[in-house]
Amino acid sequence: MYTLFHHPFCPQSRFVRLALGEHGLDLRLVEERAWERRTAFLALNPAGTTPVLVGEGYPPIPGAGVIAEFLDETHGAGLRDRRLLPQSTAERIEVRRLMAWFNDKFFEEASAPLVTERIYKRFMSEEDGGGPPAMDVIRAATANVRYHLAYIGWLARTRNFLAGDRMSFADLAAAAHLSAIDYLGDVPWIEDEAAKAWYARIKSRPSFRPLLSEWLAGVPASRTYVDLDF
Structure with missing residues (x-):
């Protein structure tokens, strides 16, 4: 189970939600109004931006590109010919x-x-x-x-x-x-x-x-x- 700190209309958060959906991963959503700069959220991502993915055994994973790379490294092989980051x-x-x-x-x-x-x-x-x-x-x-x-x-x-x-x-x-x-x-x-x-x-x-x-x-x-x- 992953937790995604996001805003429903943050385009980069939407990208991560689509990627998680294509990988078939369970997800808990936490809406984050990044402009409020909550102390607890800044502890997860000092840049204060969404999205941030949290999973057991991993440090907080901030940013759409970093999350995509993480998903490919940890779950991409399981998609086989549907892998979202190709082999070559x-x-x-x-x-x-x-x-x-x-x-x-x-x-x-x-x-x-x-x-x-x-x-x-x-x-x-x-x-x-x-x-x-x-x-x-x-x-x-x-x-x-x-x-x-x-x-x-x-x-x-x-x-x-x-x-x-x-x-x-x-x-x-x-x-x-x-x-x-x-x-x-x-x-x-x-x-x-x-x-x-x-x-x-x-x-x-x-x-x-x-x-x-x-x-x-x-x-x-x-x-x-x-x-x-x-």
Whole structure:
């Protein structure tokens, strides 16, 4: 049994939940409002960011990339031909490159500002940075979504999955970030059919169901969020 300190709309936390689901691992979720900087949480991760995975016999495991590597080292072999980090060096490099693209670049340029402005700031105190959303930040982030969606579409048109022939951590990372902002209606699916078709495949997996069942009071989900045939 693992415990994940997360926020339901933290895109990187969503990636880890998908990865744990694909590995078939039991999970206890603890919601963490990282901006509150709880002393007990900072003891687990001094950086004060989600996600953090805790498992018996291991030190706290912070960060999406570190958690993914841990899961592959400890449980990856059991997935056999469904392993999320491939065997060959070249394939592993490509999966890691795309994981970083989505968990770092997409996060910084699109998913983090949109989730922060539209969701987190509702719950933050003024001292923590709460208040009305900054529309200039939202406009810049939504423009960046289009750039990233086009890149996903190009990958989906040239490969079976984003990093190659089989589904990998790269697909889960991209889908996790898209899911958080799709809830908000900030993904222009009409602009790229290949990206939309790829996302529909990933979204239909059993590991995705817990994400699609979560709702935020006062913030209704977009019409495409739970629809598997959107």
